[in-house]
Amino acid sequence: MIEPGAATLPQLRALMQGAPAELTPGWRAVTQASADALARRLRTGEALYGVNTGFGKLASTRIAPDQLAKLQLNLLRSHAAGTGAFLPAPVVRLILALKAMSLARGASGVRPAVVDSLLALLAHDVLPAIPAKGSVGASGDLAPLAHLSLVLIGEGEAFAGDQVLDGTQALAMANVAPLELGPKEGLALLNGTQVSTAIALAGLFAAQDLLRTALMAGAMSVDAARGSDTPFDPRIHALRGQPGQIRAAATLRALMEGSAIRDSHREGDSRVQDPYCLRCQPQVAGACLDLLDNAAAVLLREANAVTDNPLVTADGDVLSGGNFHAEPVAFAADTIALAIAEIGAISERRIALLVDPVLSGLPAFLVAEGGINSGFMIAQVTAAAMVAENRALATPRSVDSLPTSANQEDHVSMATNAALRLAEMADNLATILSVELLCAAQGLDFHAPLRSSAAIEQAKSLVRGVAATWDGDRFMAPDMAAVKRLVQHGAFASLVDLPA
Incomplete structure (x- = not known):
């Protein structure tokens, strides 16, 4: 089993080669606590970047409470602007595992369901189709992680062996329901260096x-x-x-x-x-x-x-x-x-x-x-x-x-x-x-x-x-x-x- 925050190089190499990504117990409680803490702060009405504001240059734009879910959904769709050949399967496996381990440390404000979805794709070897090019390595690997994240909501494309699946088919094969993104969850999926690190x-x-x-x-x-x-x-x-x-x-x-x-x-x-x-x-x-x-x-x-x-x-x-x-x-x-x-x-x-x-x-x-x-x-x-x-x-x-x-x-x-x-x-x-x-x-x-x-x-x-x-x-x-x-x-x- 892999402890989030304490993986070893042999474990990471094994993940690339198809080893199961089983996380040590305890991650679910800390992840839920982080999501609960974010929800409490959101109820105060203060401006929280990427939660109830726009992104990047639009950070000063406040988003209405009834638009927060749409904000996260739009983020995934608009940022999936990658290009080039798809990343190879071993690298995608490692990206999925790294993203799951990062979110499971309980510092990103996401629900355990987000981590579960990532791990389910990995367990069934259903691998998002991620174009290799389109990230400059800051603000996270935004474009490639957006392509990964689209699959979690039933959009985008994924591979199961040589078979190309749309997002809905991919989730069905992994026996996962499409995620309905909560506050910040789209941003948490896109932010991070998991793609560049895995490559x-x-x-x-x-x-x-x-x-x-x-x-x-x-x-x-x-x-x-x-x-x-x-x-x-x-x-x-x-x-x-x-x-x-x-x-x-x-x-x-x-x-x-x-x-x-x-x-x-x-x-x-x-x-x-x-x-x-x-x-x-x-x-x-x-x-x-x-x-x-x-x-x-x-x-x-x-x-x-x-x-x-x-x-x-x-x-x-x-x-x-x-x-x-x-x-x-x-x-x-x-x-x-x-x-x-x-x-x-x-x-x-x-x-x-x-x-x-x-x-x-x-x-x-x-x-x-x-x-x-x-x-x-x-x-x-x-x-x-x-x-x-x-x-x-x-x-x-x-x-x-x-x-x-x-x-x-x-x-x-x-x-x-x-x-x-x-x-x-x-x-x-x-x-x-x-x-x-x-x-x-x-x-x-x-x-x-x-x-x-x-x-x-x-x-x-x-x-x-x-x-x-x-x-x-x-x-x-x-x-x-x-x-x-x-x-x-x-x-x-x-x-x-x-x-x-």
């Missing part, structure tokens, strides 16, 4: 798995190029003290432990030092690891946060603030993007080293009969193209801001844009790593009958299970696609034990 978390989880895969690919490349494991000596990294670097070095040491290829050239090797792409892996991967760890901490706090406005305190105060401003999410997403870009950049340099006979000592382009065969020549070019794309995509989004709502909302985070590009970057990185894994496996084949470590041989077997040794030119793309699928399914990441 960023999806990017984080992908980046974490890809970093583990990159460590495996990097270790394979070191052995394929007959490189040294001395740069992974713990004494080097202890003297610098960077935690990610220490962890990455320990992982690389463990992956190479017991390699007969490494043992074969401990003496008499004319190379004093390897190129940076081999030697500086702990420094680069470790810095990326530290970035991802920091982003994970920020996003975990955000996933557990209440980012609504106004907030209703336990003692009945109604506080207007700005928790909906997603600057922390934007910064976290931007740093994840930097990590993804750099993981790919150094991987491509290892690929370039392996195909270069001067640097690697291996046959040119990793094929025995060069000239008649081009081997991995253009696979390296494809990896370079992916690196170039990721460099462009890594440009920070958080430094951008466009005023909205007639300058009432005059500084925004662009967090949703920052998070959205992570999926494309992760896909590009998976391509780069698939090329490196193919090249490294090919390089290891040239050292037969010598074998690498048990861990590296296991990874090589995964590659060879879908792509045979390259003994002459053939259709390259299917091999790349097959290894990429393994990368994206976490097959190589699962072989890597990254110390805490």
Whole structure:
């Protein structure tokens, strides 16, 4: 069970993959108390933003008591102005769960029925159709959350598997009656950073798995190029003290432990030092690891946060603030993007080293009969193209801001844009790593009958299970696609034990 405000990263990852969202007991009472407190304040006749006033620039416009329900209904309809492709099912699952957990903390003034409706959709895997684009990451992820919320009132669209349902059908499948929105409930559903946070978390989880895969690919490349494991000596990294670097070095040491290829050239090797792409892996991967760890901490706090406005305190105060401003999410997403870009950049340099006979000592382009065969020549070019794309995509989004709502909302985070590009970057990185894994496996084949470590041989077997040794030119793309699928399914990441 998940305690609202205390979810863990493994729980959030499991929710994306379809785990049930069962909340710990007690949330219903605090949520009802918040709704009751708001009702009492509303009876005083004072102006409460978004409850009996308009929104944004229209906040000074008072709404008549008999129009309060219509105010919330109109809010959902008018703000459902998203565009673009629909968000993928795992992300929508997480959005539903994050919104339910936030409202269940009892600071948003909504009835328990609102949370129940969100959880019912999730339990039946009836997922609102949410266009990916249209949020600037301030005042909440308004447009995408409006598309989600329309389904709760029997409007909009949702998916049940591959079936597209209208809102009424979706609620029927989830055995839920359409919500009749109470005061503030439309605003509470729309306010919040749940969309940008869920998208960023999806990017984080992908980046974490890809970093583990990159460590495996990097270790394979070191052995394929007959490189040294001395740069992974713990004494080097202890003297610098960077935690990610220490962890990455320990992982690389463990992956190479017991390699007969490494043992074969401990003496008499004319190379004093390897190129940076081999030697500086702990420094680069470790810095990326530290970035991802920091982003994970920020996003975990955000996933557990209440980012609504106004907030209703336990003692009945109604506080207007700005928790909906997603600057922390934007910064976290931007740093994840930097990590993804750099993981790919150094991987491509290892690929370039392996195909270069001067640097690697291996046959040119990793094929025995060069000239008649081009081997991995253009696979390296494809990896370079992916690196170039990721460099462009890594440009920070958080430094951008466009005023909205007639300058009432005059500084925004662009967090949703920052998070959205992570999926494309992760896909590009998976391509780069698939090329490196193919090249490294090919390089290891040239050292037969010598074998690498048990861990590296296991990874090589995964590659060879879908792509045979390259003994002459053939259709390259299917091999790349097959290894990429393994990368994206976490097959190589699962072989890597990254110390805490």
